[in-house]
Amino acid sequence: MKETVRQIFTEYLNVHGHRKTPERYAILDTIYSIDGHFNVDTLYSLMVEQEKFRVSRATLYNTITLLIDAHLVVKHLFGSTSQYEKCYNRDTHHHQICTQCGQVIEFQDEALQQLIEQTRMSRFVLSHYSLYLYGLCSKCSRANKRILKNLKNKKEK
Amino acid sequence: MKETVRQIFTEYLNVHGHRKTPERYAILDTIYSIDGHFNVDTLYSLMVEQEKFRVSRATLYNTITLLIDAHLVVKHLFGSTSQYEKCYNRDTHHHQICTQCGQVIEFQDEALQQLIEQTRMSRFVLSHYSLYLYGLCSKCSRANKRILKNLKNKKEK
DNA sequence: GTCAGTGCAAACTTTTTGCAACTAC
DNA sequence: GTAGTTGCAAAAAGTTTGCACTGAC
Numbered sequence: 001m002k003e004t005v006r007q008i009f010t011e012y013l014n015v016h017g018h019r020k021t022p023e024r025y026a027i028l029d030t031i032y033s034i035d036g037h038f039n040v041d042t043l044y045s046l047m048v049e050q051e052k053f054r055v056s057r058a059t060l061y062n063t064i065t066l067l068i069d070a071h072l073v074v075k076h077l078f079g080s081t082s083q084y085e086k087c088y089n090r091d092t093h094h095h096q097i098c099t100q101c102g103q104v105i106e107f108q109d110e111a112l113q114q115l116i117e118q119t120r121m122s123r124f125v126l127s128h129y130s131l132y133l134y135g136l137c138s139k140c141s142r143a144n145k146r147i148l149k150n151l152k153n154k155k156e157k
Numbered sequence: 158m159k160e161t162v163r164q165i166f167t168e169y170l171n172v173h174g175h176r177k178t179p180e181r182y183a184i185l186d187t188i189y190s191i192d193g194h195f196n197v198d199t200l201y202s203l204m205v206e207q208e209k210f211r212v213s214r215a216t217l218y219n220t221i222t223l224l225i226d227a228h229l230v231v232k233h234l235f236g237s238t239s240q241y242e243k244c245y246n247r248d249t250h251h252h253q254i255c256t257q258c259g260q261v262i263e264f265q266d267e268a269l270q271q272l273i274e275q276t277r278m279s280r281f282v283l284s285h286y287s288l289y290l291y292g293l294c295s296k297c298s299r300a301n302k303r304i305l306k307n308l309k310n311k312k313e314k
Numbered sequence: 315g316t317c318a319g320t321g322c323a324a325a326c327t328t329t330t331t332g333c334a335a336c337t338a339c
Numbered sequence: 340g341t342a343g344t345t346g347c348a349a350a351a352a353g354t355t356t357g358c359a360c361t362g363a364c
Contacts, residue, residue: 018318018319019317019319019362019363019364020364021318021320021362021363023319023320024319039353040353040354054321055320055321056320056321056322057322057353057354058320058322058355058356059319059320059321061354061355062319062320077234077235078234080329080352080353081352081353081354082353082354096278096281099284105281107278109276111272111276112272112273112276115268115269115272116269116288116290119268119269121253121290123295124253124262124290124292124293124294124295125292125293126290126291126292127256127291127292128292129288129289129290129291130287130288130289130291131287131288131289132286132287132288132289133273133278133281133283134283134284134285134286134287135281135282135283135284135285136281136282136284137280138280138281141282174343175343175344176337176338176339176342176343177338177339178337178338178343178345180345181344196328197328197329212346213345213346213347214328214329214346215329215330215331215345215346215347216344216345216346218329218330219344237327237328237354238328238329239328239329
């Protein structure tokens, strides 16, 4: 897997006349070792603190831009910071975002995926899409019910 | 319409013990006079420069938070700044975002809407959702084709 | 050897926060 | 009168930019 995406990236860099620097491959490797979402800050500490590979944030932003263009990474905007995730050979999935605790859960739904991809749009060439469902995760939902119940009990007293 | 949302907002402020300040109603009015998306900066200039109603950005952010909580405004995250739109009595719609020029087009699709809302999720209480389709608008798509064609012609020469 | 790419720090943008003044209640 | 709101300015957070240095080609 990591080997395959390295090859794809190399091809992309060649075609676009970009240089094959060790930083770029190190960043690609690290990203493809992450499951789920990450932001630039978590990627930075993963590389610098854990893998002891010194890179600057500027280079992270620069390289992520290339990886998005090479269709090896996708960017998401929920919450305050940009979130990214690897996307080569990954199943299409959607996102449930808890509006209370911020937790993001991925889920798959064949029917949804098919319908979205089948939807023929006039005057628009679709490249990719994001479906974000906002609501309450089970934990927060239960917590809220408990609080409501307690309030009610107090009132009855 | 504006009268109705004012009443809803008044009710919301009462229930939550917030004060009914002229700033809050002026902001609500301005937002409900805007068609489509806006960000805090455009709202600010609309109010201060055009309507001559002096408000601070801090108050805009504060009030928008209340309006979102009152389900009178929704927040979108595409591009660099948060985008907002009025949502009372509006038809559900989805967003096409051109990755080249940034243009955002709203479109409706009954089948999509129904399927998303019918999708029963385990352990999740849905409140609202956003579907963003990324791709090329007709203008940019045509422009790219033209550029490609020119390149090809040059090569053939 | 050349110039794209890097690291660093400064700049910039958007949003949040602290505090004195104000005003809705 | 009191406490919630406001405006302002400063701070914070995330991202971009300028520039000297480095290293891929």
